[in-house]
Amino acid sequence: MLDWLTAPWSEPVLQRAFAEVALIGLVGGLLGCWLVLYELSYSAESLAHALFPGLVAAALLGLPLLIGGAAGILVAALGVALAGRAPEIGRDTAVAVVVTTLFGAGALLALAPASPPGLGALLFGDVLGVSDADLALAGGLAALLFAALALLHGRLLAVGFDRGTARALGVSPLAVDAALLVLLALAIIVAVQGLGNLLVVAVLIGPAATARLVAQRMRSMMAVSAAVAVVAGSAGLYLSYYAGTAAGASIAAVLVAMFLVARAAYHAV
């Protein structure tokens, strides 16, 4: 049994993968609580897809993914704002059109025959291909995100609790919303390497949705969510190691399974 558990750890590739998965789990698990409570789950999915061409372009040009992600978000925001002004389609439709157009463009670029191989990893993730430099960058971004979440905690709580009176408490809902979206973009950039653009939302929403079923306070919800995300990430890696399944998809599958178990337990109590 012990051998079974320790075997994957003997390989440096998997050591880095476990570290990456733990980082992604902490980032996704903590930030995800706010996304779920702010009802931004679908926005998270849209944003992840809309900044995809930015990531691909950065990878093609040899630039840091961070720059590509930031540019991708600007293009997406501009696109949504412009399409939303077209009177013949509603805002809802405008967002869907812009997001699918951008995601399609990114996929076209990533999977073009002329593109170097490996860009497909941005779609489905390549947690086993993580380098020490990738880990260092993800760690730096994650530290930034943890600090921002700690600083913003009270304000996020006040706006989420009652948007209408937040201003009277000296908190700007607009600034808090904008900060949350910036943090979401950061989290996507941290997680995209490991989980891929298509599965990143699983680690943002799955653990938080699970934690919400069992936790009565924000702090306990965040603790449970982060723990669920890290455990599911590690379990997914074991599954991938022994069953030979894709790592990103295995992690997403474990996350969904944990949510379903928690939900069944919640309704059974």
Next chain:
Amino acid sequence: MSAVLARAEDLAAGYNGALALSGVTFAVREGERLGVLGPNGGGKTTLFRVLLGELAPQAGRLDLAVPLATVAQTDRSRLDFPVSALDVALMGSLSRLPWWRRPGRAERRRARGALELVGLRDEADATFGELSGGQRQRVLIARALVQDAGLLLLDEPFTGLDTPSAERLEALLAGLAADGRGVLVATHDVDQTRRWERVLCVNRRQVAFGAPDDVLTREVLERTYGGDLVELPSGHEALAPPHHCA
């Protein structure tokens, strides 16, 4: 005479160029409870929004001598949010702390003290959404006290409360006024405002302002509520039917 906490002179405000309320002139002093009476859409909420700085007045003057805090109807807040009564009371410290400071031990002590003052010492760690309507209202008052507000605005705080809860809230408001705070309450209960120090009647413009005995005449109430007045056989002159702030 006690100090003026807020004074409005010929105040007017509205939305998209149309006036929702005009000609409002009143003052609240230390230790006064001021009842704001008016029909649905009569401008009570517009007045509150101007006082809170959410809506700029289109005419007139508003002078505020003390910080204001608002106590919204509790169904406006998210009852499914994972917060305790103490968490909510602590939100009141946000306006007093610089943005990089997190509430510390002093703020927590202050929030617990405010909860004790509103009679919720033992409920500090209870989940906000699981408290009764009256208790939730008192948690929001505790939050306003943590804000160090000299003037509290309450938007129909008695709506949906049972009699013991309403009496408890009434006593709490009296205590706050006795401590030198001003309390401004939008309400639909005319009889209740008879026990307070000042009444302001609005119906898209100011109908009357002054002491209850001077203001709450049949003529003023008819101009405030139009045809909505209901006669009561109990000897009271009139009672307006329940309204919700527009």
